[in-house]
Amino acid sequence: MIRILSIAVGLFFTLALAWSFGNGAYNAITEPAAPTAEHEFHLHPKELHLASDGVFGKFDKQQLQRGFQVYKEVCSACHSLRLVAFRDLKQIGYNDDEVKAIAAGFQVPGVDPTTGETNTRPGLPTDYFPKPFANDIAARAANNNAVPPDLSLMTKARHEGPAYVYSLLTGFQNQPAELIKEFPDSKTPNGLHYNPYFANLNLAMAPPLTADGQITYKDGTPSTVDHYAKDVAAFLVWTAEPKLEKRHQTGWPVVLFLLFATVLGNLAYRNVWRNEKH
Incomplete structure (x- = not known):
């Protein structure tokens, strides 16, 4: 039952x-479902090719250093890299003295040894990149009530992360007239900025890369907004997966070993059981 x-x-x-x-x-x-402005006008990220792409990808250290320069001079004013230590920059080609100088250029939280009170001090190579704001309240007050996200894992946290970062940084534009005509209630609110590569089309971040020549590259690479966006996207690929090259270098020998072991195991099986009837 x-x-x-x-x-x-x-x-x-x-x-x-x-x-x-x-x-x-x-x-x-x-x-x-009724069509929405987000569905009709949201764009897929632009195509982006980086040296780190693919199973044989390797980092272009010069590009990573340019991307770090863009982050340092522009992005660090609002966005943190809480999972990256200054000493990690040695992986992209900086020497010890350069890392020390870069770290000293940032103020990090500290404690006064004589009074025990909190203060700030120049960074050390062992420190991690500091947050640009003391807390979320201060961050919201400075960014139209939005908290700028940490960028350490941004290219892993977004679909087609590197292309998304590149597209977002180069995608700021005036709101299309046809969007307002088709969706009258979708006008970009005051304080927000239209960007078709962002999920809801409007975001609090103002265009950070405003014009060619905003940053001067030391290696002679053209100082254009397009290069800035590509380089910082490449840099954020490294912050999200700094061991990518090591993974590629290790992965191929492992795959080849497994293939060899599979063939060897199959031959051994045939040799051991060749006289047995099934």
């Missing part, structure tokens, strides 16, 4: 689930 009841209950829930799925599919087909 219990078995029959269990089967009946299971059958009931199966039928209920099938009915719910079928009813939802029918409603979606016969009564499609």
